[in-house]
Amino acid sequence: MDLNLRKAIMSNVSGNSANDLEATIVDAIESGEEKMLPGLGVLFEIYWQNADESDKTEVLDALEQAVKQQ
Template identity: 65%
Template structure:
């Protein structure tokens, strides 16, 4: 992923409230457009980097469960 794209995505959502972030995520998922995937990836990267090991394990369990 281009670093400029990552920075642009972060810039676009910086300062958003939790409700705004939720709306962004839900909208990206519901639209199902491929062009939204990099943005979701950047948001997940931020979540992952700020999560505790326990939270990461919970995310991995949810992901594994969702892929079954």
């Protein structure tokens, strides 16, 4: 069986609106289910690949602060 998780996740969210994507992210976080983590990872990977250096710096700064608060 050949399973490409990235392709499957992309197929599931392809064409989703910003509201749909937000609902997916919120649902994944609120459910707390570990099985949702790969999907969030794929979404983050796509964001990262398309972000400019300024956006990446902003995200890294926010993540750094959030990790320190945990």
